[in-house]
Amino acid sequence: MGSQIVVIGAGTAGVRLAQQLAQAPAAGGSHRTSPAVTLLGDEQHAPYNRVLLAEVLAGRYGPDVIALPSPVPVRRGRVERIEREGRFVHCADGGRVPYDTLVLATGSNPVLPPLRGLTTAGSGLPEGVHAFRTMDDCLALSRAVREGSRAVVIGGGLLGVSAARALAERGAQVVLAQQGERLMERQLDATAGTLVRQHLTGLGVEVHTECRVRGLTTHNGAVTGVTLADGYALDADVVVVACGVRPRVGLAREAGLDVRRGIVVDDELRTDDPHIHAIGDCAEHDGRVYGLAAPAVEQADALAELLLDEEGPHSTGTPHTGTPHTGAHHPGPRYTGTRALTRLTLNGTGPLNGTGPLNGTGPLNGPGPLNGPEPEPLNGTGLAANSPGTGPLDLATFGESDPLPGDDVVRLADATRGTYRQVVVRDDRLVGGVLLGELGTVGALARAWEAAEPLPEAPLLHLLTPDGPDGGS
Numbered sequence: 001m002g003s004q005i006v007v008i009g010a011g012t013a014g015v016r017l018a019q020q021l022a023q024a025p026a027a028g029g030s031h032r033t034s035p036a037v038t039l040l041g042d043e044q045h046a047p048y049n050r051v052l053l054a055e056v057l058a059g060r061y062g063p064d065v066i067a068l069p070s071p072v073p074v075r076r077g078r079v080e081r082i083e084r085e086g087r088f089v090h091c092a093d094g095g096r097v098p099y100d101t102l103v104l105a106t107g108s109n110p111v112l113p114p115l116r117g118l119t120t121a122g123s124g125l126p127e128g129v130h131a132f133r134t135m136d137d138c139l140a141l142s143r144a145v146r147e148g149s150r151a152v153v154i155g156g157g158l159l160g161v162s163a164a165r166a167l168a169e170r171g172a173q174v175v176l177a178q179q180g181e182r183l184m185e186r187q188l189d190a191t192a193g194t195l196v197r198q199h200l201t202g203l204g205v206e207v208h209t210e211c212r213v214r215g216l217t218t219h220n221g222a223v224t225g226v227t228l229a230d231g232y233a234l235d236a237d238v239v240v241v242a243c244g245v246r247p248r249v250g251l252a253r254e255a256g257l258d259v260r261r262g263i264v265v266d267d268e269l270r271t272d273d274p275h276i277h278a279i280g281d282c283a284e285h286d287g288r289v290y291g292l293a294a295p296a297v298e299q300a301d302a303l304a305e306l307l308l309d310e311e312g313p314h315s316t317g318t319p320h321t322g323t324p325h326t327g328a329h330h331p332g333p334r335y336t337g338t339r340a341l342t343r344l345t346l347n348g349t350g351p352l353n354g355t356g357p358l359n360g361t362g363p364l365n366g367p368g369p370l371n372g373p374e375p376e377p378l379n380g381t382g383l384a385a386n387s388p389g390t391g392p393l394d395l396a397t398f399g400e401s402d403p404l405p406g407d408d409v410v411r412l413a414d415a416t417r418g419t420y421r422q423v424v425v426r427d428d429r430l431v432g433g434v435l436l437g438e439l440g441t442v443g444a445l446a447r448a449w450e451a452a453e454p455l456p457e458a459p460l461l462h463l464l465t466p467d468g469p470d471g472g473s
Contacts, residue, residue: 003035005307006089006097008079008251009105010041011050013280013296015068017103020304022071035307038097040089041074045135051293053138054162058169063135082255084273101275101307104252104263108245108281108291109133113154116215118241127222129239132163144238147171152226152234154213155242156183161196163240168203175206175234177213177226187397191413191420192434196395247282247289262289267334269303279303286337295338302335396442398449399432400424407431410460421464428454430463441465
């Protein structure tokens with residue numbers, strides 16, 4: 001009889017893990033036993049691909065289109081606490097779920113900055129103010145927006161750019177306020193950020209960078225405007241707070257697990273309790289919290305392999321009896337971190353131009369491999385947006401896009417076509433790059449970056465030619 005695996009969290013990581021565990025007996029041979037999996041989720045909606053929420057907000061997809069197929073029913077309701085000694089999960093409805101192995105895939109919460117007027121006594125956010133993290137957030141925002149609505153988006157990262165684009169497509173008058181020097185500064189260098197800004201501007205979005213928001217103004221509990229640090233006031237019917245996310249670690253902390261920025265896990269994605277693992281946005285591996293879809297998928301895959309390995313003939317686990325045991329570690333699969341290439345497509349035709357990793361054939365919408373049908377290591381997150389009359393705007397980033405002193409940098413830019421390519425080479429190795437508008441070389445570049453080996457002797461400009469670092473000899 002298989003062990004009892006309980007997964008808290010029915011998002012990308014949790015559903016992917018359940019999918020992999022359900023498929024494994026057929027794929028792995030007779031030595032593997034299908035474990036019993038219980039999936040706990042606190043949202044009332046079916047599991048969904050969070051990356052595509054902006055497509056729902058834009059009106060391009062309905063919620064059902066971005067649903068994630070789960071191989072097991074989701075038990076809905078809030079988890080109140082973890083009883084580590086007896087190995088039980090206690091739910092708000094009074095239920096008690098036993099586990100042999102517990103997996104925390106609790107995701108992350110939106111960051112709400114300390115702005116004046118952002119919260120109201122006893123009632124949370126003022127009317128008209130929305131986070132943009134869950135399906136409920138998305139649907140509430142959809143109901144609030146009308147043609148001509150004045151919308152202010154606070155935050156110019158990936159989430160803020162997604163929200164601004166979607167609201168503009170809904171006919172809202174959108175202002176985006178970004179505190180940093182450029183849009184999507186975690187992913188893009190200055191030139192690429194400028195090009196993305198131009199595309200948003202072409203949609204009618206008014207973009208302000210190096211712009212700090214001081215607070216919100218309200219009337220009778222509803223937002224009426226946003227006040228900037230320089231005293232300038234923006235009228236607003238709707239405000240979207242897109243200031244990043246923070247790992248959701250409350251359950252783990254209350255259970256006494258090691259928590260820093262996220263829930264600390266080792267190379268087996270195991271916490272300091274041998275019966276509890278963590279994956280996805282809530283997990284901190286080797287000092288790093290990723291907060292992206294691709295690492296969550298890779299962690300789920302690695303953990304599924306490890307758990308199925310433990311289900312084999314050498315397994316030391318014992319079925320749940322209500323009494324603790326010490327567990328045992330043994331050599332097996334390891335997760336060593338993700339060197340994710342972030343591929344974005346801003347084109348308004350689909351989640352990733354119909355060929356990328358999150359498009360219905362890849363990891364989040366079915367049983368396919370991490371990158372769908374593509375051989376290139378395009379692990380990443382998806383973003384879709386319309387571009388202003390110049391055709392699709394494809395963008396990929398990987399590694400370190402900002403060079404250090406002494407690095408070799410190769411850039412090709414075509415302002416007319418709106419394309420930009422840059423790679424960074426350090427000690428004859430490719431360490432990062434940004435490609436915007438032309439991704440013909442991305443597969444070869446990604447392979448060279450993943451290999452981390454000395455590049456062949458050739459002019460550096462060859463890195464950005466169609467043959468890339470692999471060809472042309």
